[in-house]
Amino acid sequence: MEEFVKILSVFVTCALAFGKIGFPTAFLVFNSNFIKVILVTCAGGISGNILFTYLSAFLLKWRHNYRLKKHKIHARQIFTKFNRRVIRIKQRFGLAGIAFITPVILSTPVGAFLADRFYKDKKKVILYLSLSTVFWALALYCLLYFFQDQVKVWLN
Secondary structure: OHHHHHHHHHHHHHHHOHHHHHHHHHHHHOOOOHHHHHHHHHHHHHHHHHHHHHHHHHHHHHHHHHHHHOOOOOOOOOOOHHHHHHHHHHHHHHHHHHHHHOOOOOOHHHHHHHHHHHOOOHHHHHHHHHHHHHHHHHHHHHHHHHOHHHHHHHHO
């Protein structure tokens, strides 16, 4: 039962905040067991990507329908400072850039929301976010494994 609670807690933290909380927690909780760390973190991260991609699509559609009902949608697009910044980010980085920074810099819900807002192909968004999650899981494992002694000294 105790092992199940560990796996579930790491799974949920990886679904919400992969690089900031989830992966380091998994590395320490599972005593750097490669198979367990990679399987649980990747499963949690990928399920978080799927959940939050569909949840953000639902929220965006709900917001659009609400704005239609309340007559808040303008016939002509109004460009604000925020709109210009969003367009610049989309043109500069694209879906691959958003997916690359999502697990480590952004959190899974924010990255999935941005990717779904800019790109409507959910399968492509989930694929890119999932590949990025697997890449960062392997990269962070290697990084933490090589500096394992320094991390343990720092925590004690």
